Amino acid sequence: MISVFGRWYRRKFSDPDAAMLLILILITTAALLLWGELIMPVLVAAIVAYLLDWPVTHLVRFGVSRAIACGIVLMGFITLVIFMLIGLVPIVTRQSINLIQETPLIWQKAQDWILTLPEKYPDYVQVYQIHQMMEGLNDKLVGVGETLISASFSNIANVAALLVYAVLVPLMVFFMLKDKMYFLESISNLLPKERRLITQVGHEMNSQIANYIRGKVIEIVIVSLVSCVTFAFMDLRYAILLGVLVGISVLIPYIGAAVVTIPVAIVALFQWGLTPDFWYLFIAYSIIQALDGNLLVPLLFSEAVSLHPLYIIIAVLVFGGLWGFWGVFFAIPLATLVKAVITAWSSNPAGLPVAESK
Template structure:
């Protein structure tokens, strides 16, 4: 029996770093192909309990069980989109009021700048006209790319649906493939890794849904208290956009400010919206995320922020969304492989109470 090859520490470290860099490089150059696959994998894991119940308990054929799962999933997504589109259509009836209040708000801003910075309204308008001309030229150039982007989103959505369906059908096939890659004595470790990945991803996505609901309710309640007309729609949009780290809440705030112009153009109303968003974000970051998200994923904040930044740089919003579950999968794998266990500990949120270096004294020192 051949003995396993033992490498020194620096060689192991070099191999690990080269492997991680290689995987990251492959993901960057193939992100358009891999991103839909990874998103479909997450959705398939989320739908797996329903699929297992239909296929195992109710004895539905695999294809029929997968079709029912996809129908439930699509019904949920379409229901949210229909509600939002209905509310947006209803809001469009107040477009004239929004335009009028927006003009009043802009005039107030002009007066504020003139009184505090001594810049005349004429100079401000000249500057805005120059910026507007440049933006119009750029907008015309980007119109075609925007249409292409929308078509790409629709195509990716269709592909994700197909991939999710196929992941559910070929679940056992992929498991047997992984089992054939490793030796039989390590099958128990593989089974443990796969079960933990399923639990971790399910918990993470369910936690995100709970967080989205709580943020939507809190935001909608706050906007209702300060008198915003479309508080239900704006609360739901804020909850959905909050799933996008950093960027989502800023976009939601801008949409809420614009929607508030259906009522009045008072600065106090806009300040109220900012206060509501700040309070909700404080509750989300200090209560919801630590209690709901971090306890399920067990990734520390430092690694999470780095992963989100790297994911955003590599694949945009999709990469930011995929960063946390991919890090959770890596941590599960690292924790169960002895040579990689220190890296799993580094990614975790374990905070030791006290650490002290212990140096053994030799007899001569004593």
């Protein structure tokens, strides 16, 4: 076994470039795990800078100086965010509060329906089974409610952190956009001479991450807007809140669509019951999901992310567990990075002969 591992190690890491790539990955992973929360504003600023680099580059091509182009694009982005916060957040907050207040009524109606099951299906459902299930669910709901309350109080302490993000992140974004080449050269000077595979993976991931961030933001906006308009047109309660949730759900492929279906179904069922309106809504909702997966995603991402669905789900679980929201957001690019690293290691080291099997 030791000899097998030794042959594998020599085959994969006999190239100094491959060893340097492994060391860089280990150092970066350790830094993120140890100081991830401290450097999170820097990572957020880098994400926004990736998002805004495309319009800045196009303004520069039209003859605008890079500093002025960065100022124009950043001010436009901040203005758009402020308008969204002023126009959208109050509506979503109000509808969220109303939904929370009506949750006991929805749960009571669900319990009344569950209690009718023994009468409808006496051969399959017994009364004592229903009561046991209801007691367990009630205990779970109480625990969830206590968790939400404690989380809401703990978030009050994050107001100072929010102010830090509001002030420091825009400044860092401006300098990252304005002095992009300076920072790239500085990073390049820090890298070792044995950088062939590092450069290969870096070039591949640079374009993929930038395209992914822009494409994912556009996808969220389009899906949210279409969902809100559809739900409002069909007179579904909490249309804006549910539409925003549907848009945000595209952050988590496959899993997000499955999870967000639950609140949409609960609200529609509570409002209409199993009536034609309920089924019309779900036909429209299914069309939105189908168009997103089969039309919008291929247009926005093309072949940039060619990963098997199982790998995507595993990436969401692993990176989401490590870094929460941002881990979920970057699950696909990080999975693509892992794939690029594995591909780079699997390639034949430059200048080294392929070992012949004896």
